[in-house]
Each structure stands twice: as structure tokens, then as C-alpha cells.
Amino acid sequence: MNQIKKLAGQTVIYGLSNMLGRFLNYLLVPLHTLVLGTFFYGKLTYIYSSTAVLLVLLTYGLETGFFRFASKKDEDYKKVLGTSLYSIVFTTSIFVFLSIAFKSLWQGYFEVSNYKIVLYFILIIAFDVLNAIPFAKLRIDERPVKFVVVKLVGIFINIGLNLFYLLLCRKLSETGNTGFLARIYKPELVLDYVLIANMVSSVVTFIILLPEIIRVKPIFDFSLLKRLLKYSFPILLIGLAGMLNDNIDKLLIPKLINDPNPMEQLGIYGANFKLSVLMVLFIQMFRYAAEPFFFKNSENSDAKKLYADVMNYFIIFGLIIFLGVIFYMDILKYFIAKEFWEGLYVVPILLIAKLVFGILFSLSIWYKITDKTHYGILIAGIGATITIVLNIILLPRIGYIGSAFASLLSYSVMLGVSYYLSTKHYFINYNFKKIAFYFILAFALFAISKVVQIESKVIYIIINTILLLVFVTAAYITEKRSLKREN
DSSP states (O other), X not given: OHHXXXXXXXXXXXXXXXXXXXXXXXXXXXXXXXXHHHHHHHHHHHHHHHHHHHHHHHHTTHHHHHHHHHTOTTSOHHHHHXXXXXXXXXXXXXXXXXXXXXXXXXXXXXXXXOHHHHHHHHHHHHHHHHHHHHHHHHHHTTOHHHHHHHHHHHHHHHHHHHHIIIIIIHHHHHTTOOSHHHHHOOXXXXXXXXXXXXXXXXXXXXHHHHHHHHTTOOOOOHHXXXXXXXXXXXXXXXXXXXXXXXXXXXXXXXXXXXXXXXXXXXXXXXXXXXXXXXXHHHHHHHHHHHHHHHHHTTTSTTHHXXXXXXXXXXXHHHHHHHHHHHHTHHHHGGGSOGGGGXXXXXXXXXXXXXXXXXXXXXXXXXXXXXXXXXXHHHHHHHHHHHHHHHHHHHHHHHTTHHHHHHHHHHHHHHHHHHHHHHHHHSOOOOOHHHHHHHHHHHHHHHHHHXXXXXXXXXXXXXXXXXXXXXXXXXXXXXXXXXXXXXX
């Protein structure tokens, strides 16, 4: 229990930067959806989905490899840090050079005539990749406060520049002001402004993190690089397949959806995807703290019970978030412009899909701590294949709700396969009766909320609040009884 409390504490600390930052960025969604509209918001979603896939490709699993080798007592920390960092610097430099040399290919891919869009895109990726290992260093060193501060600085710069361009300069321009700030804003450059803000944020973050690396004087070791790459390459394939699972829908919607305005449909889907942000935040918070936590406790005698307990509490909090978002949808929907509301019906499916993904992450630690990462490739490959095939089949027939269902089914199959394999190689006795109880209770409360339709929004929200409290109370009583039995 002490170890779980420590994990919970680190999850909260790491989550402060992530949750606060994502929440603040989330507050930009009304501004982005209002100013960009469905078409440009769709274009932004398309660019950021491509960015996410490339970030995984260009870090090629070295972040996890760094965790694994830096946590070993017989490894030289400076060599692990330096080898990981210099490798990424080298490959990122090649990416930047080739991307700039062949920028016309990127312009064709994004269907933009403005080459600056491509330049911003390249630089965002490059600096985010370079920041990966320094941030990982802060995590393995258990310095969450420094991690939070650096993250927040970058976040506030991004938000500040968004507000400067899209709020201040735009308002001055629209009111007929002829000053310098008003002349900065051009309606046709709304996409540029969002990307510029992101780019500046990434560059400043890199500058702040640089002394953290220089101070250690990292060392490159080619023999260590081979071992790192051998361990990390399966993680790359797993991460790439996982990222495709997360983003292939957004990359395929403009190409496959049966609609005269496919980019606008992507914009609607992307905006509603943002409404699942609380679940995404929770999972990301958990992942930041859990991965180094799982590795560090892997040799403890009670590790398996610890992992089972972590899974149990993760599911409880995940279902609370699911119910919270659904029960207060009448309020949360105002965070996106009204022209995007037609896609609200996909939000419950996306929330459950993300929760299943979080469960999958927690369960799949078995192949990382046993160094059987080739199984991770198999699991991720199966998931990516299901996602791609289902999107190809469903998108032309039922639209973007097909993408939501594809994600849910893909993660569910991956979870089943991962659990089956774990029973053969690293069996963990999860409390399935308790887990089933929580899911059944949550879905029952969700169904009650949907059946009880009251015209008064205030009364409806009060009823939903009571239903949420029923779940929280039931979970508290159940867990309290379990702890008493264990003690």
C-alpha cells in the first residue's frame, strides 16, 4: 500500500503539468473551433495526427530503453544518457535535412500551398523529439517538480501566443484598428498562428532543458547503443502500431469518408474527440508515473500483487471519469462551437475505448519487465491491423462513428490477447470479480441516466450527480472492506 501511495503521489505531481497544461490547452478548443471552423480545425487535426505518428517513429523506443538501462545497477548512467541522447540528435538531424530538402512532398501530403506550414511542422517534431530524453531523465531521477515547471513554461508560452494571435490581434483587426498588432492578423493564416505558437513553445522548452544534459556530461558508447536499439526496436514497433491505432482514423477520414466535405467531417470528429480529454489526461498521468514505478518494483517479492492492486484502482478512477464526462455532457459540450455538436454521440464510445487502452497499458507491463517485447509487437500489430481494416470498411458506410467503434474493438482484442499471453509468461492474479462489478455498476448507472430524460437541465444534472456519487460510494465501501480483510 505504501508503494501504491507513492505511485499515486507521483501520478498527481506528474499529472499537474499534464492535466493543468492539457486543461488550459483544452480551454483553447472553443477559440480554435470558433476561429478555425470545421475545415481548418480538420486540417489542424490532420497535421497533429501526423505529428504524433512521427514522434513515435523518431524516438524509436529509446525513451523506454533509457528507463530500462538507466534503472540497472550495473550500467553507467552517463553512458546510457549520452548514448540515447546523441543517437536521437543524429537521426533527428537527418529527418530535418531530408524534410526541408523535399518539402514539396509534405506540401502535397497536407494539401497546402504555404510551405511555412511544413516548416513549422518539421520544427515542432524536431524539438519535441529532442526534448524526449531530457524529460525522461527528470522522470528516472524522480524530479517531478522540475518536470512540472519545465512543462508548464512551455504550455503557457503556447497558450499565450495562441491568445495573442487568435484573440488579441484578431479582435483588433476585426474592429478596424490599423495599428501594428491588428496588421499582424490575416484570416487566411489562422493555421499558421496555431503552429507558430506550438513551435516556439517546443524551442523554448529545449533551451530550458539543455543545461540539465550539459551538466551531467553524457558519454556515447557504441556497444551500448546496439543493446539499447535491440531492446528499443520492439518498443518502436509497439509504439508505432499503438500510435497508428490512435491516429489512423484521423488520417483516413479525409480519404475514405463518404462526404462532400471530408476535412470538415474530420474537424467535427477531432473536436468531439477532445471531449474525451479527461480520460486521456488520466491515462497520460498514469503512464508518466507508472512505467518507471513498474520497473523499479519489478524485483520485489510482492510485485504481482502490487500490479493487480494498481490495475484495480486505475479502473475505479477511469470509470469515475467516464461517468463524470457523460453525466455532465450538457455542460462540457459548450467547450466546442455549436457547429461541432452533431458529433457528440461518439464521445461515450471514445471514452470507453480510451479506458480499455489504459487497462491494456497497465496489463502489458508483463512483456516489458520480462524483456519479451516481441510479444508487444504481435499485440500492437494485431490492434493496428484491426483498426485499419475496420476503418476502411466502416468509414465509407457509417462515417466517423465507425472510427470510434474500430478503436474500441481494436483495444479490446489487444487487451484479450495481452492477458492470454501474460498467463503463460507472467501470471498476475487480477480480481476479475471486483473489476466486473465496477464495470456493470458503471454501465447500469449510465443506462439509468439515459432512460431518465428530464426537461429541466438543472434537475437532470442533479440526478446524474447522485448517480455518480452512488458509484464512488460503492467503490469506497468495496475497497475499504478489501483492505480490512487484507489487514
